[in-house]
Amino acid sequence: MDDPATKESKPVGPNYWKVFLTFASNSLVRDMTFRVNFFLQCVSSIGWTLMNVGFYLIIFQYTGSIGEDTGWDRDKFFVFLATTWFVNSLVQAFFMPNAQEFSELIRTGGLDFALLKPIDTQFLISFRRIDWSALSNFVAGIVIAAIALYSLATREVNPMIPSLISVLLYFVFVVCGVLIMYSLMISLSATSIWLGRNQTLYNFWFYITNFSRYPMEIYDRGWGKPLYGFFTFVIPVLLVVNVPARLLARPIDPRTDWEWMLVGWALVATLVSLATSRWIFKKALLSYRSASS
């Protein structure tokens, strides 16, 4: 928390980048202490990836695309899947262990120590621990994307090579997606200050982000429309993967106004989410009562 007193007495703030690097190297040391465990965690992440790839390969045995006229054929959908993997692995590596620890800190009263440190509490809470093994899924994502893009570029029907601008936009919006997810996660874990403990946090997280893992077109029918609207405009998880994946998997030129609107909205939504989560976090800290004595 920004304490005005410490600000005045300490004109030079902490070097956030250096602190972050220290956190990263500490986590790496910790992970490498239990090497077999680290290895097994990587193996199980890769196993999960293989299962999903297998599942969609099976589905594409039976159908040409996910949804009629949505354009999500096999290669394009695997670009989508790789995007899901990028976003999720980044969130799981950088934020998931911290969010879980945050709930634990609140329950045990350990948050007191975090509040006393002369650094922004949200920063401290968000980056303390990095789960390096989760990045194995990032590598898996790169492999999936590479194969899918290669197959997309060399196939006979409608080959496509993404333009430079779409690649650039892709990176920007993957980062936006990660930030949206981060905001959601930090807001959720901040609520454990009010609720005391939040064991179902991970479940809830899984259920919400579950919606983001599929092309948004599939919700755009019948009674799915309210969901489509809700998860696009209120809790914008549908934008997280859909916007970057669409930018990369389809030609940049013929785009409808609706698509450009979504891209613009993704940018706005990222900023709004970040601001909202910051606000919720601060608000939650104000009602924190230490658990000790």
Next chain:
Amino acid sequence: MTVPHHAAGLSWRFSTWWVILRTALEERLVYRGDFALGTLMRFLPILTQIFLWFAIFDAINAQQGNTRESSTAQIGGFGFRDMVAYYLLTMVARAFSSMPGLASGIAQQIRDGEIKRYLIQPIDLIGFLLLTRIAHKLAYYAIAVGPFALVFFLCRDYFVTGWPSASVMIAFVASLLMSFLIGFFLEAAIGMIGFWFLEVSSLLFIYMLFSFFLSGHMFPLTLLPEGIGSIVQFLPFKYLAYFPAAVFLGKIPSEQLPMEMAIQFSWLVFFLIVCRLAYARGVRRYSGFGG
């Protein structure tokens, strides 16, 4: 108690079981509100599955030139509605066969030495765990039956053939009960690995991953390509989710049903023996220190 335990025989044994069962039930019912909500939330992924499969079948229909209403498209013997019903039924099957915390609990008890308790008290570890698990499950169903009934009522249209015949229903219930026991003995046996390796959590995670895929929780096993599919059909995992659901939906031909049930029963016996053996062997190499 005036009568010595070993002398009282069966009636003492039953009264012990009853106490264990009742305690575990009471323990569970404390958090019933949390429970009911949690159960309802668990159906949320089904929602996305409905949309996903609708989109997939939509594309298949378009390919085959069917209209949406007259659609007869099937993959792996499952039409769109069957598919949704299948996912709902695997939720029921998993409610029976999943054993959260069982294997890791056993491993933990071995690690921190709590298992000594069962070596000196006249209570059998596996029997005790089974009873507590039954009690937990009973308490779970007592609460979960509400959310389950609600969801199934809302989704009744996905069950195209309606209620199955009485004999199929009996087979379904029997397969659920056996899937509970298979799940229990399988996971307990995995927990016993803790006698040999102190840390089993990563191993467990890998097991859970495979069982998620191979049990048919992810998709009906009939969708698998020929070669892999027939291997997977031989494995015991399918009885944890796929098999009960397939029985209910009538996907198992009636002439094959008795044989399949017998195979399931054999797996149950197999895991019971493995679990017992592992425990007996493990206890022999176990050394407890401290008080």
